[in-house]
Amino acid sequence: DTAVSQTPKYLVTQMGNDKSIKCEQNLGHDTMYWYKQDSKKFLKIMFSYNNKELIINETVPNRFSPKSPDKAHLNLHINSLELGDSAVYFCASSQGGGFMNTEAFFGQGTRLTVV
């Protein structure tokens, strides 16, 4: 059983298109995250939701819009894709917002390539 699953795993699209990445976790966690890993492997948080409520929103272009229909799902919609959006996007989840008694579980990543 995959704990945090993302779809699709690979996504190749043209500039200007709109695309979505889906994430689901079956761990019963109440907090989910989106991280972006750039071409140099640098990982940076984009968003975090707790029980469907946005709690962390880093400086991300408003072309990126997360949506959490329930606490097990956190989707990422990207409008008007740009070349610079090419990266690997990781979804993660944890129980609670702190990390003392929990850990963040990561999905396999979605490699987005904008051409």
Next chain:
Amino acid sequence: AQSVTQLGSHVSVSEGALVLLRCNYSSSVPPYLFWYVQYPNQGLQLLLKYTSAATLVKGINGFEAEFKKSETSFHLTKPSAHMSDAAEYFCAVSDQGFSGGYNKLIFGAGTRLAVHP
């Protein structure tokens, strides 16, 4: 603000040799510290974490790390490298540490470990 610096973007060791991956942190609060491993085309997997208990933390796959407050370091070690250890390793700090609240992980730039026969 919290930050993490990983010294050495690439480390190469022989199979059976000691693995040492360096991580220094900066934190305005007592930190929670983590090491994650990323195998090729995979997600991140937690190796170990420090959350104020023992300063020497043991993780999976024979890895361990020691929290040294005086040196603001959390270096990752393994006594004997195995070919399967070849991967990208990330050190991370939780941004609020013990102060609680809703935290995020702040990652270092990663260190690629190569293991050769």
